[in-house]
Amino acid sequence: MLHLPTHIPIDAAWLPLAMRDEAVGRRYRVRFSAPEKKSLIKKAYVRPSEWSERHIHLPSDAPIPGRWRNINMPHVAGILDASFHPSVREIMCCWVPQSAKTAMALCAIGYAEDRYPGNFLCIYPDIKTSKETITDRLVPMFKESPRLRTYLTGYEDDVSSARIKLTHRKIYVGWASSIASMAAKSLPYAILDEECKYEWSNKETTPPNLVRKRLRRFLHMSKLWRLTSPAMESDLFWSDFCDECDAIYDYFVCCPECGAFQVMEFGDKKSVHGIKWEGGKQVDPKVIEKNHELSWYVCARCHAHWDDALRDRAARAGQWRERESGMAIEAHLKHFNPRVIGSQMPAWPVVGVPLAQSVAQFIRGQRNLDELKDFQNGFAARPWKPPQRERKVAEILSLSDERPEGKVPGGGRVAALTFGVDTQGDDATGDLWYVIRAWGWGIDPDSWLIRSGKVTSMSALFAVLWQSEYRDAEGNIYPVRFGVQDAMGHRTDEVYNFAVLNRGFIMPSQGKDELAQLYAFSDLEFFPGSKKAIPGGLKMARINTTYFKNRLARKLGVKPGDPGAMYFHADYPESYAAHLTVEEVDDKGHWKNPKDRENHLWDCEVLATVAYEILGVKYWPAPQAVTQTSNEEPQQIIAAQSSYLTGGRR
Numbered sequence: 057m058l059h060l061p062t063h064i065p066i067d068a069a070w071l072p073l074a075m076r077d078e079a080v081g082r083r084y085r086v087r088f089s090a091p092e093k094k095s096l097i098k099k100a101y102v103r104p105s106e107w108s109e110r111h112i113h114l115p116s117d118a119p120i121p122g123r124w125r126n127i128n129m130p131h132v133a134g135i136l137d138a139s140f141h142p143s144v145r146e147i148m149c150c151w152v153p154q155s156a157k158t159a160m161a162l163c164a165i166g167y168a169e170d171r172y173p174g175n176f177l178c179i180y181p182d183i184k185t186s187k188e189t190i191t192d193r194l195v196p197m198f199k200e201s202p203r204l205r206t207y208l209t210g211y212e213d214d215v216s217s218a219r220i221k222l223t224h225r226k227i228y229v230g231w232a233s234s235i236a237s238m239a240a241k242s243l244p245y246a247i248l249d250e251e252c253k254y255e256w257s258n259k260e261t262t263p264p265n266l267v268r269k270r271l272r273r274f275l276h277m278s279k280l281w282r283l284t285s286p287a288m289e290s291d292l293f294w295s296d297f298c299d300e301c302d303a304i305y306d307y308f309v310c311c312p313e314c315g316a317f318q319v320m321e322f323g324d325k326k327s328v329h330g331i332k333w334e335g336g337k338q339v340d341p342k343v344i345e346k347n348h349e350l351s352w353y354v355c356a357r358c359h360a361h362w363d364d365a366l367r368d369r370a371a372r373a374g375q376w377r378e379r380e381s382g383m384a385i386e387a388h389l390k391h392f393n394p395r396v397i398g399s400q401m402p403a404w405p406v407v408g409v410p411l412a413q414s415v416a417q418f419i420r421g422q423r424n425l426d427e428l429k430d431f432q433n434g435f436a437a438r439p440w441k442p443p444q445r446e447r448k449v450a451e452i453l454s455l456s457d458e459r460p461e462g463k464v465p466g467g468g469r470v471a472a473l474t475f476g477v478d479t480q481g482d483d484a485t486g487d488l489w490y491v492i493r494a495w496g497w498g499i500d501p502d503s504w505l506i507r508s509g510k511v512t513s514m515s516a517l518f519a520v521l522w523q524s525e526y527r528d529a530e531g532n533i534y535p536v537r538f539g540v541q542d543a544m545g546h547r548t549d550e551v552y553n554f555a556v557l558n559r560g561f562i563m564p565s566q567g568k569d570e571l572a573q574l575y576a577f578s579d580l581e582f583f584p585g586s587k588k589a590i591p592g593g594l595k596m597a598r599i600n601t602t603y604f605k606n607r608l609a610r611k612l613g614v615k616p617g618d619p620g621a622m623y624f625h626a627d628y629p630e631s632y633a634a635h636l637t638v639e640e641v642d643d644k645g646h647w648k649n650p651k652d653r654e655n656h657l658w659d660c661e662v663l664a665t666v667a668y669e670i671l672g673v674k675y676w677p678a679p680q681a682v683t684q685t686s687n688e689e690p691q692q693i694i695a696a697q698s699s700y701l702t703g704g705r706r
């Protein structure tokens with residue numbers, strides 16, 4: 057290092073006006089303070105992983121306390137180094153729990169604070185975790201690492217539960233719902249830890265987007281780490297992981313016997329390699345967990361059996377490689393300069409995690425869906441998609457009976473006809489889809505589709521509902537008693553008017569994903585968007601669509617002939633049956649139409665069921681003739697009871 061005084065010519069224009077004349081031609085001696093000198097020394101490049109081994113000391117309550125050693129968590133080094141590759145801006149890690157995500161974040165913070173300028177932002181799922189991290193992980197790490205300790209100011213005030221003020225910069229710590237309040241802070245580094253556990257109320261934007269705004273002024277050098285264990289397939293993290301990554305890296309381990317690099321796979325019955333164990337799916341998972349020799353890994357190339365110790369050796373000799381090209385991570389970064397990189401880390405190549413744990417959880421998962429979810433998220437590093445029982449068009453068509461459309465089943469089996477109407481389109485030319493369904497007697501009756509389709513005007517709807525006669529084979533007429541019409545979004549005025557004109561026979565409705573009751577009523581006094589009063593007021597039904605759609609899906613699964621089945625008339629069109637198959641349950645348990653295909657008759661069936669509930673048909677006493685088992689000429693009795701006015705009711 058140069059310590060001799062050196063003359064540096066300085067342009068006088070740099071000096072304040074008052075000093076210029078006096079300063080010209082003179083020599084001044086300037087001394088730099090120790091911290092100034094320190095920050096002026098150009099540091100030789102050290103890999104982040106190497107730097108961490110030299111300088112990071114993890115606090116005593118970390119999973120592996122003391123000096124950071126790459127050999128303890130060999131998979132961390134590759135991604136930590138890649139994070140600081142000049143082209144990389146976002147680092148997405150989809151790693152299982154206990155795979156040193158937080159330790160990697162700490163190493164990254166330490167390295168950046170020591171080597172690069174700029175403040176840091178760390179976001180945790182909730183206020184408790186964020187406070188714990190700052191007091192139990194971050195501050196102790198700075199105190200226990202000799203190099204980092206020099207950056208602490210020593211003032212107690214400089215360490216709070218929301219930030220650490222270092223001699224040269226700040227580390228802010230927050231939690232998911234507090235990001236919005238940090239709008240003013242502009243900084244180059246941010247970590248989102250356990251992102252899949254975030255809950256946020258802001259519907260307009262997401263935590264990663266909020267954080268990206270903080271990084272905006274440092275686009276040439278910013279780093280955003282998104283570290284998480286996976287949760288649901290529909291999570292933002294997973295969709296970004298699949299769509300946004302320029303490169304995804306997998307951890308290849310190296311067989312200690314034959315030297316073959318491979319991605320460890322859990323494998324299945326058919327595969328020769330993978331994780332194997334004694335006793336198949338019937339074995340008690342506790343036995344597997346207790347006796348580690350009962351499970352092992354089989355090398356994909358030489359078929360050598362690895363126990364936990366050999367697996368650890370294989371992992372320590374491992375490296376990250378790019379998923380598509382198979383290139384080693386360093387070469388890949390150099391050649392392709394990716395901007396967003398992803399990595400996925402299951403539990404089986406993690407040093408120190410017994411293979412037996414993965415096996416035991418897999419076996420539990422074969423018996424219980426919650427355990428299977430835990431296996432997917434916590435061991436396989438894969439997101440969970442709730443299994444759906446897919447309804448097929450053919451299954452719906454198999455519920456058709458012999459009746460032609462419009463014909464009501466006879467024999468006194470029918471208690472009432474209800475309907476549902478789905479309103480489409482924003483003007484009077486839109487379609488009105490309808491379903492008319494007949495319901496049997498009792499608590500869990502059979503039901504029969506009488507007529508369905510679409511009309512284009514309210515008058516046509518009126519004709520279908522109340523100017524058409526629906527008869528059974530004996531000629532008894534069944535009136536359409538009551539129905540519910542979707543009033544939300546489209547043609548609301550028209551729907552209200554129609555409901556006022558046919559008060560007592562039809563009720564407007566609004567669907568809700570969540571509602572405490574099955575349905576509830578609201579009073580409407582005005583037409584929407586105006587002060588025009590609704591003559592006589594109107595009741596509107598708010599409907600728990602989650603409940604009714606679950607019920608409809610269950611009902612459609614009842615085999616024809618079993619009690620409580622839903623029947624369709626003969627020649628029910630395939631295109632109509634398709635409406636009943638498109639909706640799926642999302643992870644919140646709400647019904648969604650993911651591909652946005654036609655689902656009108658599905659909604660109509662829901663509304664017809666709601667009408668059945670509101671009408672309280674299940675509480676109607678069944679006529680004697682139907683309930684008695686002797687079945688003495690029931691048709692005659694029913695014929696006498698049925699009339700247009702009573703609709704088959706006594």
Ligand SMILES: [Zn+2]
Nearest residue numbers: 311314355358
């Ligand atoms: Zn091998």
